[in-house]
Amino acid sequence: MKSPEATALYPDGNRGCYVLVLHLEHAAKVEVGALGSIPFEPGTYLYVGRARRHLRQRLERHMRPARRRRWHIDYLLETAAAREAYVVPTLQECALARELAAAPGARVIPRFGSSDCRCPGHLIRVASVPNLGLVGGVPWTRAVSPGANGVLAINSG
Numbered sequence: 001m002k003s004p005e006a007t008a009l010y011p012d013g014n015r016g017c018y019v020l021v022l023h024l025e026h027a028a029k030v031e032v033g034a035l036g037s038i039p040f041e042p043g044t045y046l047y048v049g050r051a052r053r054h055l056r057q058r059l060e061r062h063m064r065p066a067r068r069r070r071w072h073i074d075y076l077l078e079t080a081a082a083r084e085a086y087v088v089p090t091l092q093e094c095a096l097a098r099e100l101a102a103a104p105g106a107r108v109i110p111r112f113g114s115s116d117c118r119c120p121g122h123l124i125r126v127a128s129v130p131n132l133g134l135v136g137g138v139p140w141t142r143a144v145s146p147g148a149n150g151v152l153a154i155n156s157g
C-alpha cells in the first residue's frame, strides 16, 4: 500500500533525478570499474543520478550495503555510504550535475557516472552541501536513509 509520504515524495510516477550525499572520512583509492583506481580525498561528495522508473527502489538499492556492481557509484558506495538523498521531479540529470559542479569550491571527479553522456562527471566533491532549493529551478524533496524495512522516510525540513 502506498503511504501518503511516498506519494508526496514521488509525485511523477516514481521517476526523476536524485542526489546522493556521500561522506568519505579518510582518503581512499577506489577501483571504479573501467575508470580504474581513483584517489578520493576525504570530504563530501554529491552524486547525481536519474531513474526513468523505479526511483524509490533505486534509492533503496543505493543505500543497501550489499549490492551487485552495476554503476560507477556502486564501487564508491562500498567505501563511502550514502546516508542522505534528495529527489527532484525532472529527468535533466546532466543539467543538475553541471549546476552543482559550478558551485564555489566544487570539483568534478572526471568521467564518474557520465559514461553515457558528455558531462565532465556526475560525481562532485563539494565544500559543503549546497542549498538545493536554488538548483535546477525545481522543487526538491529530502529523503533520509532507510529504516530496517528499507522504506525511505521523509524529512520535510
Ligand SMILES: [Zn+2]
Residues within 6 Å of the ligand: 093, 094, 097, 114, 117, 118, 119, 121, 122
Ligand atoms: Zn551527464
